[in-house]
Structure formats: structure tokens, C-alpha cells
Amino acid sequence: MKEIVAFLFLLLTTNLTYGQLGFCLGSKGLPIFNEDFGSGTTFGPQLPAGTTSYNYVSGTPNDGDYTISSQINLNNSWHNSQDHTPGDTNGKSLIVNASFTSGEFYKRTVTGLCVNTTFEFTAWLMNIYNSASVGACPGTGIPINVTFEIWDATETTLLESGSTGDINGTPTPIWEQFGLTFTTLAGQTSVVLIMKNNGAGGCGNDLAIDDIMFRSCGDFTIIATGPDNDTSFRACQDQLPTNISLNVFSEGTNLNVYQWQESDDNTIWTDIIGETTDSYVPTITATKFFRVKVAEDIANLANPFCFTVSEVFTVTVIPKPIAPPSNGNANICEGQPIPALSVTPATGEQVNWFDAPSAGNLLQANSTTFTPTLEGTYYAEAFVPNATCVSDTRTAVSFSVRESPIVTDGSATFCQGTFVNISAEIDNVDYLWSTGETTKTIRVTSAGTYTVTVTNDVGCSNVRTVTVSEILVPVIDQIIIDHRTVTITTTITGDYEYALDGLDYQDSNVFNNVIGGVRTAFVRNRCGRDIEDFDLIILPKFFTPNGDGYNDTFQIEGNSMLPKVKIAIFDRQGALIIYLDERNSSWDGTFNGNLLPATDYWYKANFTNGSEMKGHFSLIR
Incomplete structure (x- = not known):
């Protein structure tokens, strides 16, 4: 029950966008009286006699005049606005230019009311003066100020009254609703509505009125069920039929009377015979809507204008769902x-x-x-x-x-000018090489990185990468001679073997203690070899002409070199001492039969191919 009370309190304290009079905050009935002034593009019609003391005009009203028109901006300083009635095409409103003298400007008798019943009166008003118009009225113009009065039919008893207070002109059109609630007395079925202008005539104080309405006003009423006082009920189709207990809750203290109703479409309602208490237990077999008619007098339940209705309680029967379709494994x-x-x-x-x-x-x-x-x-x-x-x-x-195919990366090599076959190394799959080929094995003639995508019969793939290198045939670049040490270099580095005179290949390109003469350098790999002949001149770095039979002369090592070279020997001052060639292949350390001193001497070797070699040696005694 606490939840119901809180719910009702929330509804009753909601901030309503109404004028400061009084409105029905409970359940409302059908309109007994509703004046929207019709529609059309012509002026009028004129109000019935006795409705107003103002003068009717078919055009722009002056002070003390009124008209009925779909056009509000009859004056250049008035708002260009539609009437208030929602969805009304060329809808009209009552346009009043207030008289210079304050007082009554509208009176209407409303009949067909119900006895001992609370009613709500409402009307929509607009100050039609456009305060944004230049030079029309000072400031926002004279404000409108209207008093509403509800009298008994004899106009001797004032049932309720209220005033709008001052409503100033605005730069944009604003429709505002005002209202009153009142209760009819025993035997009272009609009232008189009077509207009075409280302001003075002049620039401003011009208004439009629309949608004047009377309807019954009762306690705000809802229907709830269950321990949590739910205001709706949902049931699965396979749980039917089932019974639910519905209870009426009202926010007021009136001693109300009820009539339960049901509907299949929430539009056409039928009284449930005999159900007139504040509770009802229906048997649910299908989707249904329930409500109660609420009145303060049992006689009012038969008059559609004299009762209010509760909020609708909805029973929804839900078809049993089927297993949801799969979007695939x-x-x-x-x-x-x-x-x-x-x-x-x-x-x-x-x-x-x-x-x-x-x-x-x-x-x-x-x-x-x-x-x-x-x-x-x-x-x-x-x-x-x-x-x-x-x-x-x-x-x-x-x-x-x-499972995806299992592959491993690999590498391959091929000799310069040849090719190599590389393989995906897996069977019974589809192949797609980076070259576009679709076979297990492909022929490669260029170095690079090759990939093959292999796809098995369940559509899973993997990629094998093969790095292919080209092995070039070695090419000798230089033969570097340092006395008896010979170093063979190549134009590019590689996995090569080296040899002199084609004998005893070794991994190192350096040869030590080499005997002089005409020699041949060899370098090879598995793809081929390169050969280059060279002359190795070995001249002693010193000699000892002391007659002991060992190293007594300065001479070229290897007689095979003598036809290819002539060696000139000089002393420290550059004087030529002797030429050595194939006719005179050694020097004994003398000059013109005289022993030369022990010191350093220089030589210059000139080869028949035009090359030259210089150096020095020591004569030791």
C-alpha cells in the first residue's frame, strides 16, 4: 500500500504548466461543455444574445469590441498565432479588445451538470499584444487580468472564483490555461460562468480565449494487484486460465461508488454486471483491459458526463515463445x-x-x-x-x-645462372604462393623471400616462408703479397675455399712461407671457381757474404722469375751498383772487386709487364 500512496503523491505534486488558479488533480470525466469557437476563414458567428455586453465586429475589434476569427494578428501589434485547439485547421478563437471600463465581458450558462459532483472549469488565454512590435505601446502594454466566477443558476450563490493576475504582453505568443474546481449542490444541474476584465482599456489589454471546458472531477483512482500493488499484469499463455485480485485505490476521502468495466481493445468499454465494489477477481483467459467508473452519487454512474474513470489496468497475455532461431554454428x-x-x-x-x-x-x-x-x-x-x-x-x-596445417619456415640456395625448386613440404592441401602459383613446388631463379599459403580441407590455413639466396661464382679481386705471405681477396665475401697452384684447398685466404716463383691463385665454392696467375718475387731482407757458404749472395728466389724481371741495386746515396737479370742472377757484396761496407742497400725491380717493386735489404758482415 505504501507504493500506491507514493505513486499517487507523485502524480498530485507534479509541476503542472497551468495558471495559478485551481485544477482537478484527480481523475476526469468526459467534457460536458466544450467551446472551441469553431473553424473557418470568415469572421463569426456572433455570440448568442446575452453572452457578452461587448460589440461584435467582423474585422479588427477596437476597445469594447470582440470578434471570432482564425486570424489573431488583426492588428499590426498583435501576435501572429494559431488558435489553441490541437489539430484544428483554421481554428477560431474569441478575440477581445478590453473596454476602457473594467467589468463583465463574457457570460455563459452551462447545463447538464450532475448533482453532488465536483467539476473542473478550464479556459486557455493569451495576451495577444506583441511586445516586440516597435512604437506600438509603452513597454509591454496594459496587462490583461481576468477573473472567472462560477455562480448557481440564479446567480445568487458564488460557487468558486479566481483571477489570472496581470499577464503582460510578450515577444512571442503564449497560450496559458487557467481553471477552477467547484462542487454542485443537491438538485443543482446548471451553473453560470462569468468572465470579468479587471484592467483598463487602452494600448494593450487585448486577449484571445479558446477551448472553454467543463468536465467532472473525481478522486485520482488506480487499480492494482498483488503484494507489490502492480498496476498491470502479464501472464504466459500456458499459465491460463488464472485468477487475479484487482483493488481500487483513490487519493481522496470521498465516499465513492464504483462500476467495473472491461474492454478487449482499450476503446470500447462494457460494464461488468454486478461488480460495483472496490475489488474484483476476474478469470484471465486472454489480453484484457479493466477500469472502474467512479462517482460521488450512484445516480451519476449512468450519466457519461457525471462520473470519472480510473487509470486503465492492463492484463497482457503473452504467447509462449519458441526456441530462438540460430544464426549458425x-x-x-x-x-x-x-x-x-x-x-x-x-x-x-x-x-x-x-x-x-x-x-x-x-x-x-x-x-x-x-x-x-x-x-x-x-x-x-x-x-x-x-x-x-x-x-x-x-x-x-x-x-x-x-586444426590448421602445420608448417615450418625454411631456406634454399641456388648457383648464379641456375635455379632452385622450393616446396611447401606438406601434402593434401591447397597451395597459393606469393608468386601466384598453386603447385606444391615452384622453380625460383631470383633471390628473395617467398611465401606459400596452405589451406586444408576444413578451410584452415597457415603460411610457410622460404628465404632463397643466390650463390655467386667467386671472383678474385686482389692478390696481396707481403714477402712470403700471400692473401687472396674476392670481390664479394662468401663461403669459399682457397689454394695456390691448385693444391691443398683451405678455408683461409692467407698463405704463409710461400716459395717465390710464378704461382697460381685458386678460389672456389660449390658453384664454380676463379684462377689468377701471379709472380711471387722473394728477395732476401739481408745477406752475409762472409764465405761460410750460407747466404753469401743476394739473389732472386726461383730462377723461373729471372726472364721476367731486372733488378737494380743502389747504395744509400742512390748510386747504381749492379743489375741482376737472367745472365747475372746474384750479387756478392762487392763493387769493382772491392768489398762494400755492411749497411742498408736499396733495390728496384722492373717487370717485363711494366710493373715495379721497390725495397731495401741489409748487407751484414
Whole structure:
């Protein structure tokens, strides 16, 4: 019950966009009287005699005049606005230019009221003076100020009254609603509505009136059920028939009388015979709408203008959902992201996911998708939110991981000017090389990185990368001689073997203690070799002409070199001492039969190919 009281309090204290008089805050009945002044593009018609003391004009009203028109901006300083009635095409309103003398300007007798009943009177007003107009009136003009009075039919008893207070001109048109509530007395079925102008005539104080309405006003009433006082009820089709207990709650203290009604479409309502208390227990077999007519007098229940109705209580029967259609099983290859499984339930339904076709553990709630972490089959159950209504069966959706082909990267080489065959190294798959070829093995004639995508019969792929290098035939670049040390260099580095005179190949390109003469340098790899002849002149770095038979002369090592070279020997001052050639191949350290001193001497060797070599040696005694 606390929830109902709080709900009613919220409705009754909501900030309403009304003028500061009084409105019906409870349930309202059908309009007994509704004056919207009609529609059309012509002026009028004139109000019935006795309705107003103002003068009717078919045009722009002056002070003390009125008209009825769909056009409000009859004066250049008045707002260009539509009437208030919603959806009204060329709708009209009552346009009043206030008299210089304050007083009554509208009177209307309203009949057909019900006795001992509270009613609401409302009307919409606008100050039609446009304060944004230049030079029309000072400031916002003379404000409008209207008093509403409700009298008994004899106009001797004032039932209720209220004033709008000053309403100033505005730069934009603003319709504002004002109202009063009053209660008829015993035997009273009509009242007199009087509107009075409290302001003076002049520049401003011009108004439009529309949608004057009288209707019954009762306590705000709702229907609720269950321990939580729900204001609606939902049931699954397979739970029918079922009974529910409906109770009436009103915010006021009136001693009301009731008549329960039901409807299949929330439009056409039928009284439920005999149900006139504040509770009702219907048997639910289909979607239904319930409400109660509320009146302060039992005689008013038969008059559609004299009772109010409660808020509608809706009973919704929900068709039992079927298992939601699957959007397909998910099959991925190893290493791929795990996709979400999904189903598509019917509109208004939601899905829970389980690990079993019935019972089992709830894995995820309120979601049409589920992302598993392990392979397996998962089950989607449809349900209707806010109702115990689930599908009889669940939809199985599977997730599996397919094995991808196993490959390893590799490398291959080929000799310059040839080719190499490289392979995917796996059978019974589809192949797609980076070259566009689709065979297991391809022929390669250029160095580079080659890839092959292999795809097995379940559509899973992997990529093997093969790095191919070209082996070039070695080319000798230089033969560097340092006395008896010979170094062979090549134009590019590589995995080469080296030899002199084609004998005893070695990994090192340096040869030590080499005997002089005409020699041949060799370098090779598995793709070929290069050969270059060279002359190795070995001249002693010193000699000892002391007659001991060992190293007594300065001479070229290897007689084979003598035809190719002539060596000139000089002393420290550059004087030529001797030429050595194939006719005179050695020097004994003398000059013209005289022993030369022990010191350093220089030589210059000139080869028949035009090359030259210089150096020095020591004569030691």
C-alpha cells in the first residue's frame, strides 16, 4: 500500500504548466461543455444574445469590441498565432479588445451538470499584444487580468472564483490555461460562468480565449494487484486460465461508488454486471483491459458526463515463445579470435544461455549473443521480460576449433645462372604462393623471400616462408703479397675455399712461407671457381757474404722469375751498383772487386709487364 500512496503523491505534486488558479488533480470525466469557437476563414458567428455586453465586429475589434476569427494578428501589434485547439485547421478563437471600463465581458450558462459532483472549469488565454512590435505601446502594454466566477443558476450563490493576475504582453505568443474546481449542490444541474476584465482599456489589454471546458472531477483512482500493488499484469499463455485480485485505490476521502468495466481493445468499454465494489477477481483467459467508473452519487454512474474513470489496468497475455532461431554454428581455425554465438528471438523476447539442453547452469542472461571460452555446444532459451514465460526447448549452438596445417619456415640456395625448386613440404592441401602459383613446388631463379599459403580441407590455413639466396661464382679481386705471405681477396665475401697452384684447398685466404716463383691463385665454392696467375718475387731482407757458404749472395728466389724481371741495386746515396737479370742472377757484396761496407742497400725491380717493386735489404758482415 505504501507504493500506491507514493505513486499517487507523485502524480498530485507534479509541476503542472497551468495558471495559478485551481485544477482537478484527480481523475476526469468526459467534457460536458466544450467551446472551441469553431473553424473557418470568415469572421463569426456572433455570440448568442446575452453572452457578452461587448460589440461584435467582423474585422479588427477596437476597445469594447470582440470578434471570432482564425486570424489573431488583426492588428499590426498583435501576435501572429494559431488558435489553441490541437489539430484544428483554421481554428477560431474569441478575440477581445478590453473596454476602457473594467467589468463583465463574457457570460455563459452551462447545463447538464450532475448533482453532488465536483467539476473542473478550464479556459486557455493569451495576451495577444506583441511586445516586440516597435512604437506600438509603452513597454509591454496594459496587462490583461481576468477573473472567472462560477455562480448557481440564479446567480445568487458564488460557487468558486479566481483571477489570472496581470499577464503582460510578450515577444512571442503564449497560450496559458487557467481553471477552477467547484462542487454542485443537491438538485443543482446548471451553473453560470462569468468572465470579468479587471484592467483598463487602452494600448494593450487585448486577449484571445479558446477551448472553454467543463468536465467532472473525481478522486485520482488506480487499480492494482498483488503484494507489490502492480498496476498491470502479464501472464504466459500456458499459465491460463488464472485468477487475479484487482483493488481500487483513490487519493481522496470521498465516499465513492464504483462500476467495473472491461474492454478487449482499450476503446470500447462494457460494464461488468454486478461488480460495483472496490475489488474484483476476474478469470484471465486472454489480453484484457479493466477500469472502474467512479462517482460521488450512484445516480451519476449512468450519466457519461457525471462520473470519472480510473487509470486503465492492463492484463497482457503473452504467447509462449519458441526456441530462438540460430544464426549458425561457429567454426574457427586455430589462433583465430573466438566469435560470439548468436540467435534471433522474436520481437519483445530476450535470451538466456545455458550449458545444457534443459536445466543446467545459466551462463549469460538477457543477451542474444554469447562468447564461449571453450569448444562445445551451448543452448539459447527465449523468454519474455517481466513475465514467467520461456520457450519449451532451447536452441543448440556449437563452437569448435579446427586444426590448421602445420608448417615450418625454411631456406634454399641456388648457383648464379641456375635455379632452385622450393616446396611447401606438406601434402593434401591447397597451395597459393606469393608468386601466384598453386603447385606444391615452384622453380625460383631470383633471390628473395617467398611465401606459400596452405589451406586444408576444413578451410584452415597457415603460411610457410622460404628465404632463397643466390650463390655467386667467386671472383678474385686482389692478390696481396707481403714477402712470403700471400692473401687472396674476392670481390664479394662468401663461403669459399682457397689454394695456390691448385693444391691443398683451405678455408683461409692467407698463405704463409710461400716459395717465390710464378704461382697460381685458386678460389672456389660449390658453384664454380676463379684462377689468377701471379709472380711471387722473394728477395732476401739481408745477406752475409762472409764465405761460410750460407747466404753469401743476394739473389732472386726461383730462377723461373729471372726472364721476367731486372733488378737494380743502389747504395744509400742512390748510386747504381749492379743489375741482376737472367745472365747475372746474384750479387756478392762487392763493387769493382772491392768489398762494400755492411749497411742498408736499396733495390728496384722492373717487370717485363711494366710493373715495379721497390725495397731495401741489409748487407751484414
